[in-house]
Amino acid sequence: MARKRGRGMAACWYGIARTATVDRAAAWAEIDDGGSAKIVTGVTEIGEGILTVLAQIAAHEIGVKPEHVVIGDNDTARAPEAAHAGASRQTYMIGNVVALASREARKRLVDVMAGMWDVAAETIRTGNGEIWAENTNHRISMGEAVACAKNRGVVPIGSATFGTDTTAIADGKDGDGSGRPWQAYVFGCQVAEVEVDTVTGEVQVLAVWAAHDVGRAVNPQGVEGQIEGGIVQAIGQGLMEDYQLKDGHASTSGFAKYILPTSLDVPRVNSIIIEDPDPIGPLGVKGIGEPAMVPTIPAVMNAIYDAVGVRVFNLPATPEKILLAMREKARRETMATQAAE
Amino acid sequence: MVDVRLNATINGRKVSRDAKPHLRLLDFLRDDLNLTGNKEGCGAGECGTCSVFVDGVLMKSCLMPVAKAQGAQIDTIESLAKSGELSVLQKAFHKAGASQCGYCIPGMVMAATAALRANPFADREEIKERLGGNICRCTGYQKIFDAVELARDVQNGRVPATALLETDTADGEVIGKNVRRIDAPSKVSGRLKYAGDMTMPGMLHVQVLRSPHAHARIVSIDTSAALAIAGVESVITSADVPGKDGFGVFVHDQPIMARGKVRYVGEAIAAVAAEDALTAKRAVAAIKVVYEQLAPVFDPDEAMLQGAPVVHDYAPDNITKHIPIRVGDVEAGFAESDLVIEESYSTQAIEHAYLEPEAGLAYVDHDDVVTVVSPSQNITHHRHMLARIIDKPISKVRFIMSPVGGGFGGKEDMIYQGMLALLAMKAMRPVRLVYTREESIISTAKRHPSRTTLRMGVMRDGRIKALAMRMVCDGGAYGLSTEGVMRKAAILAAGPYNIPNVRIDTYGIYTNNTPSGAFRSFGALQTQFATESQLDIIAERLGLDPFEIRRINAMRDGATTHTKQTLGSVSLMRALDAAEQASGWEAGAPTVRGGTRGDLGHDDVRPSVTLGTRFAATGTQEAAE
Numbered sequence A: 001m002a003r004k005r006g007r008g009m010a011a012c013w014y015g016i017a018r019t020a021t022v023d024r025a026a027a028w029a030e031i032d033d034g035g036s037a038k039i040v041t042g043v044t045e046i047g048e049g050i051l052t053v054l055a056q057i058a059a060h061e062i063g064v065k066p067e068h069v070v071i072g073d074n075d076t077a078r079a080p081e082a083a084h085a086g087a088s089r090q091t092y093m094i095g096n097v098v099a100l101a102s103r104e105a106r107k108r109l110v111d112v113m114a115g116m117w118d119v120a121a122e123t124i125r126t127g128n129g130e131i132w133a134e135n136t137n138h139r140i141s142m143g144e145a146v147a148c149a150k151n152r153g154v155v156p157i158g159s160a161t162f163g164t165d166t167t168a169i170a171d172g173k174d175g176d177g178s179g180r181p182w183q184a185y186v187f188g189c190q191v192a193e194v195e196v197d198t199v200t201g202e203v204q205v206l207a208v209w210a211a212h213d214v215g216r217a218v219n220p221q222g223v224e225g226q227i228e229g230g231i232v233q234a235i236g237q238g239l240m241e242d243y244q245l246k247d248g249h250a251s252t253s254g255f256a257k258y259i260l261p262t263s264l265d266v267p268r269v270n271s272i273i274i275e276d277p278d279p280i281g282p283l284g285v286k287g288i289g290e291p292a293m294v295p296t297i298p299a300v301m302n303a304i305y306d307a308v309g310v311r312v313f314n315l316p317a318t319p320e321k322i323l324l325a326m327r328e329k330a331r332r333e334t335m336a337t338q339a340a341e
Numbered sequence B: 001m002v003d004v005r006l007n008a009t010i011n012g013r014k015v016s017r018d019a020k021p022h023l024r025l026l027d028f029l030r031d032d033l034n035l036t037g038n039k040e041g042c043g044a045g046e047c048g049t050c051s052v053f054v055d056g057v058l059m060k061s062c063l064m065p066v067a068k069a070q071g072a073q074i075d076t077i078e079s080l081a082k083s084g085e086l087s088v089l090q091k092a093f094h095k096a097g098a099s100q101c102g103y104c105i106p107g108m109v110m111a112a113t114a115a116l117r118a119n120p121f122a123d124r125e126e127i128k129e130r131l132g133g134n135i136c137r138c139t140g141y142q143k144i145f146d147a148v149e150l151a152r153d154v155q156n157g158r159v160p161a162t163a164l165l166e167t168d169t170a171d172g173e174v175i176g177k178n179v180r181r182i183d184a185p186s187k188v189s190g191r192l193k194y195a196g197d198m199t200m201p202g203m204l205h206v207q208v209l210r211s212p213h214a215h216a217r218i219v220s221i222d223t224s225a226a227l228a229i230a231g232v233e234s235v236i237t238s239a240d241v242p243g244k245d246g247f248g249v250f251v252h253d254q255p256i257m258a259r260g261k262v263r264y265v266g267e268a269i270a271a272v273a274a275e276d277a278l279t280a281k282r283a284v285a286a287i288k289v290v291y292e293q294l295a296p297v298f299d300p301d302e303a304m305l306q307g308a309p310v311v312h313d314y315a316p317d318n319i320t321k322h323i324p325i326r327v328g329d330v331e332a333g334f335a336e337s338d339l340v341i342e343e344s345y346s347t348q349a350i351e352h353a354y355l356e357p358e359a360g361l362a363y364v365d366h367d368d369v370v371t372v373v374s375p376s377q378n379i380t381h382h383r384h385m386l387a388r389i390i391d392k393p394i395s396k397v398r399f400i401m402s403p404v405g406g407g408f409g410g411k412e413d414m415i416y417q418g419m420l421a422l423l424a425m426k427a428m429r430p431v432r433l434v435y436t437r438e439e440s441i442i443s444t445a446k447r448h449p450s451r452t453t454l455r456m457g458v459m460r461d462g463r464i465k466a467l468a469m470r471m472v473c474d475g476g477a478y479g480l481s482t483e484g485v486m487r488k489a490a491i492l493a494a495g496p497y498n499i500p501n502v503r504i505d506t507y508g509i510y511t512n513n514t515p516s517g518a519f520r521s522f523g524a525l526q527t528q529f530a531t532e533s534q535l536d537i538i539a540e541r542l543g544l545d546p547f548e549i550r551r552i553n554a555m556r557d558g559a560t561t562h563t564k565q566t567l568g569s570v571s572l573m574r575a576l577d578a579a580e581q582a583s584g585w586e587a588g589a590p591t592v593r594g595g596t597r598g599d600l601g602h603d604d605v606r607p608s609v610t611l612g613t614r615f616a617a618t619g620t621q622e623a624a625e
């Protein structure tokens, strides 16, 4: 058989938000005229879907529809600090702080309505663009409630800050690395199924099953998108991508020479989302952007070994390397047989 | 050269305009007609984001000279939702979550439109082949295939059009639902403006002079000939920096343009702002730099040796950062072990290859606020650094984060924003810089290449007794995120396993290579590749199933990490169980049993492909059907 299949697996762990330092973020929220919500925080989409996640979180906390949430621009002169778009921190840091700011804005509105309706604030519910008091006939739209608040001189706004309880690690000269680098950890495991062409050395990753803890999935489709994208980037690194320098000069300075995964290189990704809520943040969310990429390469290398009995220690596992390793393996085996004879 | 008079039909409208003959169709559409929906990702026909229809045929507009469009009918991404109503395919991209950063999406939508026109019944495998000329760096393509299949089925009436609508949240439950992405309509229609799509009145165009040498002293820079060129407004070098120069995520070791010496090929030396990009390019070529070559160092292990060339004076040993982790006594642990395995691993440098090359706009506003608009992943930190570099209070520095066409860590560094700010201050006009793909690849950060030695000692029952790892990473010419990458790599190196004796050392080293920086999975990818590979090697030796050996060592609730932190809930066992069950894993030691396993080829596995068979042998395939 020219093509051989195999399977491999690998696990991973990862820390969420900035490493070994105190992370923090802030946000402002306003329940606006007409019952929409306005969120201002230092965040812009880098593709991960954060704007949608924040809209869902604000909608959930305030009780409006996600399409009625407007998110302001990320601008150091116009928005509170939310710091960087990286470290798998956006849903955790900004998501949690938007929830807190939204809660405060909602509380302002609820307090006004509780006074107007003469009910306890705890009996007031919001959702789907409406506000009502339990076991009463009081029910109006959020837009009407905002108008009520404004007639009483109240603009329903909130603000919040969210910081981590983390420390540096002891990484000085005689340090042992001890410390509390993160407050939220995630774990994951992936299985890869590959097919190796024993004539060309080419590896196809046919499927990956990816199980990842994300704390709580705000938007499962977005989580899958992160897992699928991360796995394919890892396959790029594992099998084909290679930035090469000769005496400091790049020989792979365009996409013609720098090979990237295309639609024909990608596996079927089967995502399994695990929700082990973070006990510290108000939402239970964690993160997924980076951890999704970590187990893929070893899972694929373990699968290649399972298929053809060669292990690639030096990435990427190009067809040439696989063939060379297979030839080397065959040579060793022949020698062993001859020696035995 | 004289302009060409171009007569064409563009998005259904007659256009008659003069165009510079050197333009590509893409430039003409984007710069002259302000149709910025289709993007430039590579300028070389490799990525497909520039794809438009020319007389109904899908073409890469970056490869087409504008004169070739004479008399043609051109349709760009803007043509698909002209009335404001998205096409079925665009709606399907929205519904399926097929756009992430969105930069590839205009081209993807065009290619997918072409695919379904060519074959309205194309199956998933054919769709993949028809999208083979388009690169997406974010999505992993899966949701794009889903979107095209959904559009196909709606168009063919196999699925009702209501399948394209928003997920129902009428029950008030919003979290945990697949709410459609709020940014998707702007991306699938090409309406979203990335920094390179933005213009301002009076805007100048910036080009950068880059070092051809890996390590050289700059003897002199003469910009006079460049400044003498008509249309050149300003030229800057490090001499124009008013404050304390230097940026970096941890150490501020990188000047915004080379100062005194160059440390890698592609390093910025000077920048020009001119009325148009071509003039700026000519001015860059007219700058004269005299260099004195210095001995370079390209190998991190060599850079650590006594007497190696020194890249930065402050680090005479070329060590950017060393991170140690120590638990117990590893030597005692190895002595106790039944089996000790040592192997070496290496990983290569890779490029982020976000589809959007670096781009930015800067201006000084009416209140003297120096403003930079760019796809920066960390405007908070950038404004701190820029304020110091241009010697202004923070209140006079403003960063606006434009939509990011892919980042993956590669846009965390303030690589070009300093030059933009300086030029805007000097010219007192808006300035814009758009990198070419080549510039982006040679001058910005890569993933740290690594060399790792890993020694693990285990008991016969699979318990890991000791782990010692040493990883040396090439950090390249500047620090950027190296310190943080070494830290995360070390903290997570031993994996989520209880190991009583651990010794980990990660080293980030200066060399004269392209700098390494932040890249999704930030060092943890390199170290865990080694650890997870080695666990399988050990499992084979011990005759243990790979899941089993991990379960034996797995951290559980309340575990203590290798940095001596006590964890709360640990979800590792759940993840192992879930992956094992979902994949229908057949238990057994990893003894090259691929040929005999019974768990292969389930229906959640894609078919393998033989490249080009469909197109190469369409005739035969049809005949066979």
Ligand code: FES
Pocket (backbone or CB within 6 Å): B039, B040, B041, B042, B043, B044, B045, B046, B047, B048, B049, B050, B051, B060, B061, B062, B063
């Ligand atoms: S193919 Fe034209 S820009 Fe990439």
Ligand code: FES
Pocket (backbone or CB within 6 Å): A047, B098, B099, B100, B101, B102, B103, B104, B105, B135, B136, B137, B138, B139, B355, B405, B406
């Ligand atoms: S969504 Fe395709 S490149 Fe970002």
